Amino acid sequence: MITFEGVTKRYPGGTVALDDVSLDCPDGRITVFVGTSGGGKTTALRTINRMVEPTSGRVLIDGQDVREQRPAELRRGIGYVIQHAGLFPHRTIEDNIATVPYLLRWNKKKARERALELMERVGLERSMAKRYPFQMSGGQQQRVGVARALAADPPIMLMDEPFSAVDPVVRAELQDEFLRLQDELHKTIVFVTHDIDEAIKLGDKIAVFQTGGKLVQVDSPENLLAHPADDFVAGFIGQNRGIRTLSFAGTSDLRLSDDAVRPATADAADAAGLDWVLVVDEGRRPLGWTRPAQVAGALSTAPLAPVGATFRVGADSVRVALDAAVLSPAGLAVGVDEAGAVIGTAAGTDLLAVPTHGDGTHDTVAAEGDDARGDGGGAG
Numbered sequence: 001m002i003t004f005e006g007v008t009k010r011y012p013g014g015t016v017a018l019d020d021v022s023l024d025c026p027d028g029r030i031t032v033f034v035g036t037s038g039g040g041k042t043t044a045l046r047t048i049n050r051m052v053e054p055t056s057g058r059v060l061i062d063g064q065d066v067r068e069q070r071p072a073e074l075r076r077g078i079g080y081v082i083q084h085a086g087l088f089p090h091r092t093i094e095d096n097i098a099t100v101p102y103l104l105r106w107n108k109k110k111a112r113e114r115a116l117e118l119m120e121r122v123g124l125e126r127s128m129a130k131r132y133p134f135q136m137s138g139g140q141q142q143r144v145g146v147a148r149a150l151a152a153d154p155p156i157m158l159m160d161e162p163f164s165a166v167d168p169v170v171r172a173e174l175q176d177e178f179l180r181l182q183d184e185l186h187k188t189i190v191f192v193t194h195d196i197d198e199a200i201k202l203g204d205k206i207a208v209f210q211t212g213g214k215l216v217q218v219d220s221p222e223n224l225l226a227h228p229a230d231d232f233v234a235g236f237i238g239q240n241r242g243i244r245t246l247s248f249a250g251t252s253d254l255r256l257s258d259d260a261v262r263p264a265t266a267d268a269a270d271a272a273g274l275d276w277v278l279v280v281d282e283g284r285r286p287l288g289w290t291r292p293a294q295v296a297g298a299l300s301t302a303p304l305a306p307v308g309a310t311f312r313v314g315a316d317s318v319r320v321a322l323d324a325a326v327l328s329p330a331g332l333a334v335g336v337d338e339a340g341a342v343i344g345t346a347a348g349t350d351l352l353a354v355p356t357h358g359d360g361t362h363d364t365v366a367a368e369g370d371d372a373r374g375d376g377g378g379a380g
């Protein structure tokens, strides 16, 4: 665990970059520092690897003051990823990734093998190993940056706006892969971003910094959305707070209805009275929507409107289900199991009735994916 104890940083000239910051960054979790420009996020991050020394207070790693270790030694256990990746332009991709192993005097073969293995891990083809950074896209360079930080398998990773310099589509891909990687590696990660959506997507725990280096709220993403500590945090989170909260509400306890689900072999007359029916095949996989009143005979002969988006019951959030309902011609969200078979449907109003009070008592989605994530370590 990384612990900040009353950390203050005052620069010559009087700028207070950090003002009495106390906070824990739990092991194996992602703690995100978010906030306004100049709020002290980067300064806070850099006190962990001693790139910045606090004016007062201390930073501890597993109870030990970081000042008890020489910076070089300390940094060996701490991966560091920055915006624009910061790769060495005159070194090949594999040599960039193997930077720390070379410093640790691993033999060349082992270091290169590790670099190639990591390239695969971060979604790069091994055939790119001999390229130079200028021959890679921005997104690929960021992946190399992540691989380089992971090379010596440090327990801690510090990431300063690592995905900010790429376009939104690539950024979303990098975020998804980063979460997948973290599911396997369980590093203790401190991640700086100015983007609240990125913070909510990636963070187990979010620390909001305000200008003047003040820490205004430390909370799980769901609590931050549900209970912003003050107007500054509420303003920073922005609009759509209610809808975003639905991302943390789970679908495993939803009551789904089978009323509108019919096999293709059924007769349209069986569904008389229904506006829309969802026609399914023999494996209950959805084929499409139809209006039974407009069909004579078996539903297999009916013209079908596309199913649109479905949601995985239990795995997807209420927000995903609501999206599916809005996009469905029938206004019904189709819930499916792992195999894609229909479990039942839910109307938008059923989905909006799900409690999302953000006090941790509702059925939460496992942070869109993993049991180990999600409780965020609570407040403070």
Ligand SMILES: Nc1ncnc2c1ncn2[C@@H]1O[C@H](COP(=O)(O)OP(=O)(O)OP(=O)(O)O)[C@@H](O)[C@H]1O
Pocket: 011, 012, 015, 016, 017, 035, 036, 037, 038, 039, 040, 041, 042, 043, 044, 194, 209
């Ligand atoms: N070496 C320095 N000397 C003097 N002032 C500094 C120094 N480094 C940072 N600051 C000041 O400290 C404050 C906090 O800076 P910091 O970079 O930590 O903020 P940040 O939250 O990471 O901002 P951004 O999102 O813009 O990167 C700012 O006012 C900045 O100008």
